[in-house]
Amino acid sequence: MNKYMQTFFELLPEKQNTSAALGFFDGLHIGHRKVIGEAVKGNEKNLVPICYTFAQSPKSVLKNQPQEALMSLENKKEALSEIGIQHLYMCDFKSVVDVAPRKFVEDMLIKTLKAKKLCCGFNYTFGKNGEGNTELLSEICKENGIELQVLPPVEEKEGVVSSTLIRELIKDGNVRRANELLGSYFGFGGEVVHGQHLGRELGTPTLNQSLHEELVVPKFGVYASCVTLDDGRKFCGVTNIGVKPTVGNFAPLCETWMPDYSGEELYGKTVDVRLIDFIRGEKKFSSLDELKKAIFDNAKTAEKMFSEINNL
Ligand SMILES: Cc1cc2nc3c(=O)[nH]c(=O)nc-3n(C[C@H](O)[C@H](O)[C@H](O)COP(=O)(O)O)c2cc1C
Ligand SMILES: Nc1ncnc2c1ncn2[C@@H]1O[C@H](COP(=O)(O)OP(=O)(O)O)[C@@H](O)[C@H]1O
Numbered sequence: 001m002n003k004y005m006q007t008f009f010e011l012l013p014e015k016q017n018t019s020a021a022l023g024f025f026d027g028l029h030i031g032h033r034k035v036i037g038e039a040v041k042g043n044e045k046n047l048v049p050i051c052y053t054f055a056q057s058p059k060s061v062l063k064n065q066p067q068e069a070l071m072s073l074e075n076k077k078e079a080l081s082e083i084g085i086q087h088l089y090m091c092d093f094k095s096v097v098d099v100a101p102r103k104f105v106e107d108m109l110i111k112t113l114k115a116k117k118l119c120c121g122f123n124y125t126f127g128k129n130g131e132g133n134t135e136l137l138s139e140i141c142k143e144n145g146i147e148l149q150v151l152p153p154v155e156e157k158e159g160v161v162s163s164t165l166i167r168e169l170i171k172d173g174n175v176r177r178a179n180e181l182l183g184s185y186f187g188f189g190g191e192v193v194h195g196q197h198l199g200r201e202l203g204t205p206t207l208n209q210s211l212h213e214e215l216v217v218p219k220f221g222v223y224a225s226c227v228t229l230d231d232g233r234k235f236c237g238v239t240n241i242g243v244k245p246t247v248g249n250f251a252p253l254c255e256t257w258m259p260d261y262s263g264e265e266l267y268g269k270t271v272d273v274r275l276i277d278f279i280r281g282e283k284k285f286s287s288l289d290e291l292k293k294a295i296f297d298n299a300k301t302a303e304k305m306f307s308e309i310n311n312l
Pocket of ligand 1: 195200282
């Protein structure tokens with residue numbers, strides 16, 4: 001982990017020359033990672049690797065719709081720092097929405113952020129009404145003696161890898177494939193909250209977490225997961241995301257039983273849950289006994305899946 005990444009929420013003049021990754025980068029998928037990786041290579045030329053991005057998705061601001069993000073801002077920060085970004089600009093999209101494309105590049109990126117190298121994806125657009133494209137960017141970079149790296153689309157069997165494609169996979173429950181295209185595991189951190197305290201009676205106490213409003217909601221059902229506690233310990237988990245139709249009618253939530261954990265209560269602690277693979281859809285069981293049997297069964301499947309992963 002690069003401990004030195006600094007985050008800025010507004011544009012500030014850089015002191016040293018920089019190499020900048022440009023984009024919103026929701027989920028930091030394998031295509032995004034190539035763009036960021038190229039900016040990090042600026043290191044070799046004594047350029048400080050920076051990332052210029054926004055706190056809110058430009059699309060959601062323009063359409064005035066809430067976003068269905070793949071990753072919380074907190075997780076994005078951690079991942080960018082791990083990849084080697086040193087300065088992260090998480091600006092307010094509204095502050096640039098009316099800036100002319102050329103002005104955005106010349107004044108903000110080249111003058112203020114001292115960019116000597118710019119890195120973006122093939123479909124990057126910028127400036128007022130998104131009128132700036134990679135052709136204009138290339139022209140401006142040539143005129144100003146700036147290196148430009150435009151990364152080509154990363155393609156997989158489903159087509160061009162995109163945040164939209166990965167959101168659809170997650171909504172379909174195909175988190176295994178989503179994780180492959182993310183190059184990491186979909187999941188979230190969140191505080192452990194109280195439930196009905198029925199789990200412990202079934203012999204399967206679960207840590208309950210609210211779903212993040214801004215994140216995409218996976219298909220309701222049971223997943224193998226990896227849980228990281230706030231002290232860094234990792235456990236195999238079996239996670240249900242849904243409304244628990246067997247025991248009532250609840251708002252959607254995420255609850256995880258860790259078959260190998262028997263420690264202190266975790267209420268109020270922040271716990272990170274990463275989904276590994278889908279096991280089954282959520283069901284209304286006709287008795288608690290049947291539900292309990294299914295949960296124990298699912299835990300066996302989850303333990304096998306957990307034992308097969310090696311980079312979490
Ligand atoms: C692995 C797992 C699978 C679950 N599957 C279902 C399910 O298919 N249907 C359902 O109604 N509830 C399901 N649940 C939720 C249980 O109903 C819930 O954990 C139990 O009622 C305890 O709730 P509590 O945490 O509020 O005490 C599942 C829970 C876990 C941990
Ligand atoms: N193996 C375990 N897996 C998950 N949570 C556990 C485990 N052992 C103990 N706990 C604790 O038990 C609590 C869950 O018990 P449960 O009866 O399901 O209550 P709730 O309905 O509030 O979730 C969790 O918040 C956690 O502190």
